[in-house]
Amino acid sequence: MIKTFGLCRPLYTSQYQKDLLRFMCTTVKPGSTEKMECKTVKEEKSEVLIECNTVKEGKAEVLYPKNVFYNPVQEFNRDLSVAVISQFARDRLTNPAEGKKSKQSKVKEETDCMEIDGKDENKETIAIVKDEKMETTDKVQDENEVELEPGKKYDNGIKILEGLSASGLRSVRFGLEIPGVNSIIANDFDENAVSFINKNIEKNNLQKLLSSSCDDAAMVMYRNRNPRDHFDVIDLDPYGSPSKFLDATVQAVKDGGLLCITCTDAAVLCGNAGETCYSKYGAMSLRTTSCHEMGLRIILQCIESHANRYSRYIVPLISLSIDFYFRVFVRVHTGQGKVKRSASKMAMVYSCNECKSFSLQRIGALIPTKGSNFKYSPATGPPVTDKCEHCGSKHHIGGPIWADPICDIDFIDRVINRVNDNKDSLKTSERIVGMLTLQKEELQEVPLYFKLDSLFGFVHSETMPLIQFRSALLNAGYRVSLSHAMKNSIKTDAPHNVLWDIIRTWVKDHPVKPVRYEDTAIKTLLEKECTTKVSFEEHPEANPKSRKDGLLRYQANPEPHWGPKPKATRAMSNELQEERKRNLQGKKSKQKDQMKEEEGNDAKESDSNNEEVKKRKLGGNLKQKTVELDSYKIWHYISLRN
Numbered sequence: 001m002i003k004t005f006g007l008c009r010p011l012y013t014s015q016y017q018k019d020l021l022r023f024m025c026t027t028v029k030p031g032s033t034e035k036m037e038c039k040t041v042k043e044e045k046s047e048v049l050i051e052c053n054t055v056k057e058g059k060a061e062v063l064y065p066k067n068v069f070y071n072p073v074q075e076f077n078r079d080l081s082v083a084v085i086s087q088f089a090r091d092r093l094t095n096p097a098e099g100k101k102s103k104q105s106k107v108k109e110e111t112d113c114m115e116i117d118g119k120d121e122n123k124e125t126i127a128i129v130k131d132e133k134m135e136t137t138d139k140v141q142d143e144n145e146v147e148l149e150p151g152k153k154y155d156n157g158i159k160i161l162e163g164l165s166a167s168g169l170r171s172v173r174f175g176l177e178i179p180g181v182n183s184i185i186a187n188d189f190d191e192n193a194v195s196f197i198n199k200n201i202e203k204n205n206l207q208k209l210l211s212s213s214c215d216d217a218a219m220v221m222y223r224n225r226n227p228r229d230h231f232d233v234i235d236l237d238p239y240g241s242p243s244k245f246l247d248a249t250v251q252a253v254k255d256g257g258l259l260c261i262t263c264t265d266a267a268v269l270c271g272n273a274g275e276t277c278y279s280k281y282g283a284m285s286l287r288t289t290s291c292h293e294m295g296l297r298i299i300l301q302c303i304e305s306h307a308n309r310y311s312r313y314i315v316p317l318i319s320l321s322i323d324f325y326f327r328v329f330v331r332v333h334t335g336q337g338k339v340k341r342s343a344s345k346m347a348m349v350y351s352c353n354e355c356k357s358f359s360l361q362r363i364g365a366l367i368p369t370k371g372s373n374f375k376y377s378p379a380t381g382p383p384v385t386d387k388c389e390h391c392g393s394k395h396h397i398g399g400p401i402w403a404d405p406i407c408d409i410d411f412i413d414r415v416i417n418r419v420n421d422n423k424d425s426l427k428t429s430e431r432i433v434g435m436l437t438l439q440k441e442e443l444q445e446v447p448l449y450f451k452l453d454s455l456f457g458f459v460h461s462e463t464m465p466l467i468q469f470r471s472a473l474l475n476a477g478y479r480v481s482l483s484h485a486m487k488n489s490i491k492t493d494a495p496h497n498v499l500w501d502i503i504r505t506w507v508k509d510h511p512v513k514p515v516r517y518e519d520t521a522i523k524t525l526l527e528k529e530c531t532t533k534v535s536f537e538e539h540p541e542a543n544p545k546s547r548k549d550g551l552l553r554y555q556a557n558p559e560p561h562w563g564p565k566p567k568a569t570r571a572m573s574n575e576l577q578e579e580r581k582r583n584l585q586g587k588k589s590k591q592k593d594q595m596k597e598e599e600g601n602d603a604k605e606s607d608s609n610n611e612e613v614k615k616r617k618l619g620g621n622l623k624q625k626t627v628e629l630d631s632y633k634i635w636h637y638i639s640l641r642n
Contacts, residue, residue: 051065052064052065053065053070055070055169057075057078057169057173057427058078058079058082058173058176058177058425058426058427059173059176059177059425060169060172060173060176060200060204061203061204062167062168062169062172062196062200062203062204063167063196063199063200063203064167064169064196065167065192065196070169073323075427075428076322076323076428076431076432077237077262077322077325077327078169078170078173079426079427079428079429079432080318080320080327080428080432081170081174081235081260082173082174082177082178082426083415083418083419083422083426083432084258084260084317084318084329084415085158085160085174085178085233085235085258085260086177086178086179086418087411087414087415087418088158088232088233088258089148089157089158089178089179089180089181089232090148090179090180091411091414092158092180092232092256093148093154093156093157093158093180148179148180149179150175150176150177150178150179150181151175151176151206151209152179152181152209153181153182153183153208153209154180154181154182155182156182157180157181157182157183158180158181158182158232158233159182159183159184159185159230159231159232159233160174160178160181160183160184160185160231160232160233160234160235161184161185161187161220161221161224161231161233161234161235161252162174162184162185162186162187162235162237163187163217163220163221163234163235163236163245163249164187164188164217164236164237164238164239165186165187165188165193165197165212166188166193167193167196167197167200168186168188168193168196168197168200168201168210168212169200170235170237171184171185171186171197171210172186172200172201172204172206172210174210174235175204175206175209175210176204176206177425181209183209183210183211184206184209184210184211185210185211185212185213185220186201186210186211186212186213187212187213187214187215187217187220188212188213188214189214189215189216189217190214191214194212194213194214197212198212217236217245217248218244218245218247218248219248220252221234221245221248221249221251221252222248222251222252224252225248225251225252227254227255229252230252230253230254230255230257231252231253231254231257232253232254232257232258233253233257233258233259233260234249234252234253234257234258234259234260235260235261236249236259236260236261236262237262238262238264239264240263240264240265241263241265241268241280241281242261242262242263243280243281243302246261246302246303246306247306247309249261249306250303250306250307250310250312250332251310253332254332255312255332255333255334256331256332256333257331257332258317258329258330258331258332259303259314259328259329259330259331259332260327260328260329261299261303261327261328261330262325262326262327263295263299263325263326263327264324264325264326265280266292266295266324266325266326268280268285269281269285269291269294269295269298269299269326270285270287270291270292270294270295271285271286271287271288271291271294271398272287273285274286274398277298281298281299281301281302282301282302282305282400283298283301283302283398283399283400283401284397284398284399285298285398286349286351286396286398288351288356288358288398288448289356289449289450289451289454289486290358290448290449290450290451290483290485290486290489292321292485292486293321293406293447293448293449293483293485293486294349294398294401294448295321295326296319296320296321296326296328296402296406296485297401297402297403297406297447298399298401298402299319299326299328300314300316300319300328300330300401300402300406301346301399301400301401301402303328303330304342304345304346304402305342307332308339308342311334311335311336311339312332312333312334312335312339313332313333313335313338313339313341313342314330314331314332314333315330315331315333315408316328316329316330316402316404316405316406316407316408317329317330317331317407317408317411317412318407318408318411318412318415318436318439319406319407319439320435320439320484320485321484321485322435340376341364341366341374341376342364343363343364343376344362344363344364344365344366344376344379345364345402345403345404346362346363346364346399346400346401346402346403347360347361347362347363347399347400347401347403347447348360348361348363348397348398348399348400348401349361349397349398349399349401349448350382350383350384350395350396350397351395351396351397351398352388352390352391352393352394352395352396353388353393353394353395353396354388354391354393354458354521355388355390355391355393355458355500355521355525356450356454356458357388357389357390357391357496358448358496359383359384360383360403360447360448361379361381361382361383362379362403363378363379363400364376364377364378364379365377365378365379365380389497390496390497390500390524390525390528391521391522391524391525392520392521392524393521401447403447405444405445406444407439407440407442407444409440409444412436412439412440413440415432415436416432416433416436416437416440419432419433419436420433430551430552431552433551433552434546434551434552434553435484435553437545437546437551438482438483438484438544438546438551438553439484441481441482441544441545441546442481442482442483442484442491443479443480443481443491443492443493445493446481446491446492446493448491449483449485449486449489449490449491450489450490450491450492450499451486451488451489451490452464452466452469452488452489452490453488455490455499455503456503456506458522458525459503459507459512459516459522459525459526460512460513460516460522461503461506461507461510461512462510464502464503464506466488467538467542467543468536468538468542469490469502470490470539470542470543471535471536471537471538471539471542472502472534472535472536473490473492473494473498473499473502474539474541474542475534475535475536475537475539476494476498476532476533476534476535478492478493478494478498479492479493479494480492480494481544482544482546482547484553487554497531497532498532500525500528501530501531501532501534502532502534504526504528504530505530505534507526512526
């Protein structure tokens with residue numbers, strides 16, 4: 001039995017802010033996910049019960065309020081972040097020249113303790129000065145001998161900010177698993193969340209390395225815009241879109257620093273609400289087969305546009321579409337000359353409404369001049385006519401999107417090697433290696449992709465095997481790859497008419513039903529003549545290496561209800577949330593039953609009303625006849641008297 005004591009705020013509104021609280025947590029099995037009861041006692045007032053969970057992930061063990069969700073599927077996100085930041089920290093310390101600032105923004109850092117002997121570039125002397133309290137100094141003569149230990153503070157180590165920490169699980173893992181760290185700030189706007197962060201810091205003995213902050217994430221970054229206060233790494237994992245934090249983020253990171261950004265509003269970025277995407281990211285998203293990669297490129301375009309306002313630009317290291325969210329790792333550099341090239345990295349997308357063929361139009365153009373100089377000018381276009389050249393349908397226009405490579409292959413290789421050397425420390429290491437290997441295999445200079453099922457689904461034909469389709473492209477002299485964002489994807493530098501020629505050749509042996517030719521778009525596409533010599537003979541490079549090696553690439557749903565969880569609430573207890581879920585179950589069927597019941601009641605009421613109306617009418621007629629009969633009798637009596 002483990003008993004821990006600390007200060008905590010209740011999960012209620014601000015009227016309880018001044019109350020002093022104390023809670024007692026009891027766990028049965030350390031290292032497992034167990035229920036706990038956190039008794040929250042208010043001084044001189046009644047007792048309030050708060051239920052908590054303890055979660056162990058990686059080397060961290062943290063307390064979670066029961067009404068704050070813990071999604072185990074996101075462990076892949078945190079494992080990947082640990083691996084990427086660890087490699088970045090090593091690169092930063094062993095190759096300090098990469099992090100040097102440009103002349104325009106070069107500021108002498110008072111906290112810089114790194115000494116470099118530049119006499120021999122291959123054997124740099126790096127002095128790593130640990131915390132003064134430890135009274136130890138490691139001096140390394142060779143880069144390969146640098147051994148940084150996680151959980152220790154280094155004066156010349158990296159500074160990390162997690163802007164939206166919740167319980168602080170991610171920051172605790174950073175402190176325990178990332179070597180070469182100077183300091184970590186775990187920030188959250190909710191004071192109750194910060195109280196749990198403090199408890200988790202104490203629980204994992206990270207008081208010297210990790211500190212908490214209770215503030216708006218944007219304001220924390222705005223207050224650290226001074227180059228002396230910049231962070232080496234900023235991690236943002238918001239609920240939904242990070243767009244409102246990006247302006248502050250690109251100003252608070254060091255030159256050459258790392259941004260780790262998550263976007264969970266995949267529906268917006270994938271074209272379900274293009275107008276909302278434009279308002280948040282400054283780009284129109286399209287509902288196409290390559291919408292997941294397009295969402296990634298919209299995010300990179302948005303970060304780049306924010307950085308350009310401050311004479312900065314980004315270099316993507318890793319950009320992944322994972323499960324129900326996006327995760328990008330980019331480095332931010334300063335240089336007005338490079339910023340001028342940003343327009344040439346952006347492109348508009350023309351996507352056919354029917355066959356989903358697409359064309360990209362760069363916004364800017366680089367014209368080489370003398371030496372290594374360029375002339376910057378607007379690009380010429382458009383690349384399409386008013387109708388699709390393949391099926392004759394109209395186009396939708398999306399973007400702008402990032403049209404340059406979305407990853408750095410050299411950096412990915414270093415991360416993969418690091419993960420392979422530390423497989424036991426990362427639970428999702430197999431998937432990390434598989435996803436990164438798949439992204440490394442992608443054609444970097446080719447934006448967007450097709451989905452094989454969609455290509456053949458458009459013409460209502462039997463789908464060709466993936467290896468056979470890839471062989472046809474390779475035999476025709478073009479390159480082809482998969483995309484990490486979609487299973488059965490086709491990314492190629494072949495013109496789109498070559499793809500359709502392959503499909504036309506396939507359809508000759510696997511004919512489409514005649515009724516399908518009634519569709520004008522399908523008829524227009526299939527009746528065109530083939531201009532490409534198509535060979536379906538299997539090519540030796542048709543099967544990708546990641547597929548041959550059996551790497552874990554496209555993971556199946558790991559558990560029921562594994563997607564994004566509802567946003568955490570303060571005032572609603574767990575019991576109320578469960579009751580609300582039960583009440584909302586079968587909501588649509590209940591509404592239908594209620595509507596049918598109301599319609600039945602209305603019908604009964606109308607029938608009863610009709611009967612009453614008939615009775616009233618009948619009664620009125622009887623009265624009228626009675627009156628008429630009485631009048632006749634009176635008239636007859638008077639006539640007899642006379």
